[in-house]
Amino acid sequence: MLRQGLLMARGLCQLMSNKLSDSLHRNIMKHLNGNTRSGYAWTSLQNIRAVTMSPWPFTPSQPRDYSLPNASWSSEMQRLYEHYNNMCEMETEGGKKIKGAWRRLPSYNRSLKYATGGQCLSKLLQGKARIFTRNIEEQGAGFEYVVFINKQEKTCVCVFQAGHLLEGPPGHVHGGAIATIIDSVTGTHATYLSGPVMTANLTINYRSPIPLGSVVLVHSSLDKTEGRKTFLSCQVTNTDGSKMHTEATGLFVSIGVGHLLGL
């Protein structure tokens, strides 16, 4: 009898506590969606990982991972996604799944999600800030892309489908949009290899126009590292590699977080 009473009391407490934290959570999310500075979560290394820190008991919602397929992806985009994704995880003869040489990098639309506190963090935070390549809400209209990285070979490939809002010459992709995807892919690759970096130099040769709506591959490879400097090469080709669209080299310089804050 006593035991039953205790169990009921514990259940009631749990129910009240869940209800309370649900309601607090709802209020916090309402507050955050109004772009006010509350809670604390930071998604760093743009396309690499999301680290979410939140004071108990407020569990923030999961951000959308833009690197996952959506309805706007063409069959070619989907095929290449599956091609590289299958190399991320392999099945042994015994049916056991093991890690492959490749990794898909998740991608979010904010580098800083929610933040409070610290002067430095607040200085960086702009509630309305969005990652340049992920700021068009309409699926398929802007940059649709997914980045895979091969740790062993120190190479990186991005499957990129350019939407109609990226037009430059009639029916073709704007050179600035091409530079943007190159900077994002090589910058992500350099960050993965060397930690936080900034682009110091990007040299681009445009060889052949990229048709709007087509799918291309953006390959990035490490040339060398020298102290704080990471040198990468990049090629943008059609999906069977028979046509070179763009070639580039990039220099990325390692920075401390203080550099971004102007300290």
Ligand SMILES: CCCCCCCCCCCC(=O)SCCNC(=O)CCNC(=O)[C@H](O)C(C)(C)COP(=O)(O)OP(=O)(O)OC[C@H]1O[C@@H](n2cnc3c(N)ncnc32)[C@H](O)[C@@H]1OP(=O)(O)O
């Ligand atoms: C959280 C992250 C998420 C990262 C998420 C990743 C994905 C995002 C990708 C987007 C990346 C961007 O768009 S970044 C945004 C665009 N880039 C920027 O705004 C950068 C602006 N520039 C700067 O802030 C600065 O100039 C730096 C950081 C690049 C370098 O300044 P510094 O730190 O004072 O270093 P400094 O001594 O000048 O240079 C270091 C070495 O590099 C050489 N060096 C410097 N600049 C150049 C150059 N243009 N061309 C040749 N060499 C150069 C120097 O000679 C020196 O060589 P030695 O004497 O040692 O031999």
